Amino acid sequence: MxxxxxxxxxxxxxxxxxxxxxxxxxxxxxxxxxxxxxQPPVQRGASLDARDWLPLHQISAAAEAALHARLGEPPGPIDRLDVRPSKGVAKVLFRDGFWEAQVDLSTARVLSVDRRAxxxxxxxxxxxxxxxxxxxxxxxxxxxxxxxxxxxxxxxxxxxxxxxxxx
Incomplete structure (x- = not known):
């Protein structure tokens, strides 16, 4: 003891x-x-119907362009795409800086760009x-x-x- x-x-x-x-x-x-x-709240896309959604390469390109505009320099590589079918959005998560862009799956419109603390x-x-x-x-x-x-x-x-x- x-x-x-x-x-x-x-x-x-x-x-x-x-x-x-x-x-x-x-x-x-x-x-x-x-x-x-x-953590940024999940936005809502225009359509929840997967037949209306654009290909993921267009979604990721829109996210990269939005983050490039925000930072003034090209963003680092994408880490992952988190698709939220119930919201009609994809969260595009970047490897560097803990950045996230939420993109409407049917229009490729960027709904938010923010850091994920x-x-x-x-x-x-x-x-x-x-x-x-x-x-x-x-x-x-x-x-x-x-x-x-x-x-x-x-x-x-x-x-x-x-x-x-x-x-």
């Missing part, structure tokens, strides 16, 4: 930074759809801000640290009760 207290302290104190960061970013990610500052928050939350190695390191440290803290904390709480019960 005497070894559990310093172990608990030496794991807990440095791990507190990761726990607080993970907790705060997790809360923000849980609320991202409630606040436009975290939630994507930055997610990279902090999962450690991927520091690359794939950082993501693996952060999740491993956090997981092992919380496991050790749980076990040593349980022992610090339960150990004295066992000792008293035996005597």
């Amino acid at each position: 005497r070894r559990a207290r310093p172990l608990h302290r030496w794991v807990g104190v440095p791990l507190t930074v990761l726990i607080v960061l993970s907790s705060v970013t997790g809360i923000l990610l849980g609320w991202k759809k409630q606040f436009a500052v975290l 939630s994507d930055f928050i997610e990279t902090l939350h999962d450690g991927s801000l520091f690359g794939e190695g950082g993501r693996v390191t952060v999740s491993t440290l956090l997981g092992l640290g919380l496991l050790l803290l749980s076990m040593s904390g349980l022992w610090l709480w339960w150990g004295p009760r066992l000792t008293r019960r035996r005597t």
